Amino acid sequence: MSHSRQIFNTREINRRRSRALAERDYPDFLDQLICDELMSRLEIIERTFEKCLILGQPAQCYLQAAEQSAKLQTVISQTGFDEKPGDLVFDSEWLPFKDNSLDCIIAPPGLEFVNDLPGVLIQINRALKPDGLFLAAMYGGNTLAELRHAWLLADEELTGGASPRIAPFIDIRQAGNLLQRAGLALPVADMEALSVRYDNARALMREIRKMGFSNALTGRSKTLTSRRMLERVEDHYSQLFSNEDGRVHASVEINYLTAWCPHESQQQPLKPGSAEKSLADVLESNDKEA
Secondary structure (H helix, E strand, C coil): CCCCCCCCCCCHCCCCHHHHHCCCCCCHHHHHHHHHHHHHHCCCCCCCEEEECCCCCCCCCHHHHHHCCCCCCEEECCCCCCCCCCCCCCCCCCCCCCCCEEEEEEEEHHHCCCCCHHHHHHHHHHHHHEEEEEEEEEEEECHHHHHHHHHHHHHHHHHHCCCCCCCCCHHHHHHHHHHHCCCCCEEEEEEEEEEEEECCCCHHHHHHHHCCCCCCCCCCCCCCHHHHHHHHHHHHHHHHHHHHCCCCEEEEEEEEEEEEECCCCCCCCCCCCCCCCCHHHHHHHHHHCC
16 A cells, blocks of 8 residues: 555554564553453453454564454464464565455454554454454654654754654544544544653563564754753753652553444434434524423
């Protein structure tokens, strides 16, 4: 799939993410939290799904939970799981599935870094069977706002300008709108806000790198970041976002998205003009009762 604008270097993202997931010290505490929430949402749905795709390059906890879930009969993973036959290797920008071929698609964090999110959501809708489930989590909105601000201050101070450092994240309202634009039905989008504490800004950036999510924006500076720049980022972060114990906090927002491939059995909105009473009549009636 071609894109008019390449925001992310997806090849670099895939390389970093694959390398990070292969390390024993991969920090998965956020993944565990998100995985538990996604699985709890899946469990309350009173049906099972024959063929489910786990989209992207997720941490092992997502794959293990999907394999153990009684709601999912056959699980296909994009990156492979225990060398299971039938697993696929493909780019999340292009889904190699026939229309109406999957019963469920679960997307752990990762869709934030595709170049054409509306296009990918349209592909997801097409790949799902009618009344198929799309369940996803994405980092959104205010995520890493403190780190972004500290970088801006340091860049302006030392270079007189700004370089793209932190990936943009969509807020919850935008996420819900994208589900509708893709043609998905019954969209629900809600957000959980977290504050995570670190010893300092460098510890935060080190963890981001260990997760394979360090800067892969195509517009980023290609020169090495100087020690002086990192020191100023750390100083600004500490001055503005430190707690009483001297540690710093980082904001993380998680958008949870649920939607369905359209089907005639689903609830449908009433047609315009089909109401039996007008709003004016209802308000007039309430005034008389008062």
